[in-house]
Amino acid sequence: MKKIGFLSFGHWTPHPQSATQSARDVLHQSIDLAQAAEDLGADGAYFRVHHFARQLASPFPLLAAAGAKTSRIELGTGVIDLRYENPFYFVEDAGAADLISDGRLQLGVSRGSPEQVIDGWRHFGYTSADDDPSGANAARQKAELILQLLEGEGFAEPNPRPMFPNPPGLLRLEPHSEGLRERMWWGAGSDATAVWAAEHGMNLMSSTLKDHESNEPFHVQQAKQLRAFRDAWDSDRWGFEPRTSVSRSIFAITNDTDRRYFVGGDTDDQIGKIDANTTAIFGRSYADEPEALIEQLRHDEAIAEADTLLLTVPNQLGVDYNAHVIESILTHVAPALGWR
Numbered sequence: 001m002k003k004i005g006f007l008s009f010g011h012w013t014p015h016p017q018s019a020t021q022s023a024r025d026v027l028h029q030s031i032d033l034a035q036a037a038e039d040l041g042a043d044g045a046y047f048r049v050h051h052f053a054r055q056l057a058s059p060f061p062l063l064a065a066a067g068a069k070t071s072r073i074e075l076g077t078g079v080i081d082l083r084y085e086n087p088f089y090f091v092e093d094a095g096a097a098d099l100i101s102d103g104r105l106q107l108g109v110s111r112g113s114p115e116q117v118i119d120g121w122r123h124f125g126y127t128s129a130d131d132d133p134s135g136a137n138a139a140r141q142k143a144e145l146i147l148q149l150l151e152g153e154g155f156a157e158p159n160p161r162p163m164f165p166n167p168p169g170l171l172r173l174e175p176h177s178e179g180l181r182e183r184m185w186w187g188a189g190s191d192a193t194a195v196w197a198a199e200h201g202m203n204l205m206s207s208t209l210k211d212h213e214s215n216e217p218f219h220v221q222q223a224k225q226l227r228a229f230r231d232a233w234d235s236d237r238w239g240f241e242p243r244t245s246v247s248r249s250i251f252a253i254t255n256d257t258d259r260r261y262f263v264g265g266d267t268d269d270q271i272g273k274i275d276a277n278t279t280a281i282f283g284r285s286y287a288d289e290p291e292a293l294i295e296q297l298r299h300d301e302a303i304a305e306a307d308t309l310l311l312t313v314p315n316q317l318g319v320d321y322n323a324h325v326i327e328s329i330l331t332h333v334a335p336a337l338g339w340r
Contacts, residue, residue: 001338001339001340002303002306002307002308002309002334002338002339002340003043003044003074003245003307003308003309004042004043004044004308004309004311004329004330004334004339004340005037005042005043005044005045005046005073005074005076005308005309005310005311006033006037006042006044006045006046006310006311006312006313006322006326007046007047007048007078007247007310007311007312007313008030008033008045008046008047008048008056008312008313008315008322009048009050009055009056009312009315010026010027010030010047010048010055010056010315011026011054011055011315011316012025012026012054012055012316013054013316018316019316019317019318019319019321020315020316020318023054026055026056026315027056027062027065029315029318029319030045030047030056030062030066030315031062031065031066031069032319033045033313033315033319033322033323034066034069034070034073034075035066035069035070036319036322036323036326037073037323037326038070038071038072038073040323040326040327040330041330042073042326042330043073043074043308044073044074044075044076044106044308044310045066045070045073045074045075045076046074046075046076046077046078046106046108046310047059047062047063047076047077047078048077048078048079049077049079049080049081049112050081050115050116051081051084051115051116051117051120051124052115052116052117052120053115053116059077059080060093060094060096060097063075063076063077063097063101063105064096064097064100064101066101067097067098067100067101067102067104067105068100068101070101070104071102072104073104074104074105074106075097075101075104075105075106076105076106076107076108076185077106077107077108077109078108078187078205078207078245078247078310079108079109079110079112079185079187079205080107080108080109080110080112081109081110081111081112081113081115081121081139082109082110082111082112082138082139082142082143082146083111083112083120083121083126083128083135083138083139083142084112084120084121084124084126085109085142087142087145087146087149088149088173090142090146091146091149091150091173092173092174092175094107094150094177094180095173095174095175095176095177095180096175098177098180098183099175099177103177103178103179103180105177105180105183106183106185106203107180107183107184107185108185108186108187108205109139109143109146109184109185109186109187110139110186110187110188110189110205111134111135111136111139111140112139112187113274114274114275119133119135121135126138134275140196143186143200143202144200146184147181147184147200147201147202149172149173150180150181150184151181152172152176152178152181153170153172154169154170154171154172155170155171155172156170156171156172157170157171158170158171181201182238182240183203184202184203185197185202185203185204185205185243185245186200186202186203186204186205187205187206187207188204188205188206188210188225188229189207189209189210189211189280190210190211190213190225191211191213191224191225191228194206194225194226194228194229194232195228195229195232197229198229198230198232198233198234198242199232201237201238202242203242203243203244203245204225204226204229204242204243204244204245205244205245206222206225206226206244206245206246206247206302206306207246207247208247208248208249208282208283208312209274209280209281209282209283210222210225210280210281211278211279211280211281212271212279212280212281217269218269218281218282218283218284218302219283219299219300219301219302219303220301220302221281222246222283222301222302222305223301223302223304223305225302226244226246226302226305226306227305229242229244230242230244243307243308244305244306244307244308245306245307245308245309245310246302246303246305246306246308246309246310247309247310247311247312248283248285248286248300248303248309248310248311248312249285249286249287249311249312250285250286250287250293250297250311250329250333251285251286251287251325251328252288252289252290252293252325252328252329252332252333253287253288253289253290253293254289254290254328254332257321258287258328261314261317262287263287265285265287266284266285267284267285267286267287268284269281269282269283269284270282270284290328290332290333290336293333294333294336294337297333297337298337309339311325311326311329313325313326
């Protein structure tokens with residue numbers, strides 16, 4: 001059995017053929033798609049976060065709204081770039097959104113990917129050390145602080161003459177949502193960062209690209225990354241069993257519209273530079289008739305290794321079509337692979 005959700009980048013563009021012409025469109029349709037996915041029996045609605053782009057950016061208003069409109073489906077991010085975040089505001093906003101959803105948030109965080117502008121987090125008022133131009137160390141330090149704050153322990157000295165009565169002792173951030181600490185995920189791009197996530201008690205989120213660390217196919221490298229994470233996990237220390245997720249572009253071709261959109265695409269891994277110092281491998285997409293698709297997916301070692309699969313969806317094609325994409329996988333593919 002496997003949890004299956006969708007991952008939306010939340011693209012929008014004022015183009016006649018786009019179903020998301022504006023930010024308003026994509027926000028409302030993201031909520032609608034979460035509702036549709038829940039009705040179809042999917043397990044998760046996850047959203048990417050990009051700044052300075054015509055895509056979804058600030059996640060917590062969206063997660064709170066989707067939480068108020070749904071009752072069962074997990075609501076998550078993949079991922080929030082911590083270079084842009086204030087840990088204290090993050091914990092307050094996350095606590096409120098999690099309480100609105102009755103404890104259904106699954107928050108993926110990380111350093112994030114290369115952004116639309118140079119050092120965009122600096123425009124938000126954040127800096128990093130000169131020896132850390134990527135902001136990676138700053139993102140990890142913020143993650144550690146967020147995890148500490150989510151524990152819910154008091155740390156702030158109360159005012160002796162407060163406006164409202166205080167509980168005894170040091171004060172914590174409010175609202176506090178019990179259990180959110182165990183629903184934090186780290187988006188790892190390498191084997192080493194996957195181990196780091198395990199050492200800090202976070203679940204592992206692995207996407208369709210990672211550092212190219214061997215000459216093996218992407219799915220093999222990714223499966224090794226997931227196993228390295230589990231080998232490094234200390235259940236006695238953290239008190240819960242971790243989860244792992246992978247994301248894939250998977251399309252079951254069941255009608256002529258599917259064929260027009262997806263047949264003939266690239267079905268091989270790609271290798272390229274994501275910055276001057278990092279060579280990455282990008283995982284293939286899957287698009288075929290259900291029977292052939294099932295056979296192809298049987299050989300994807302990373303999907304087999306993970307307990308959660310996130311289907312990247314072409315959100316600009318609209319809610320109805322994306323609901324069809326999700327339903328096709330749940331109906332025609334998942335049962336044959338033992339995911340359902």
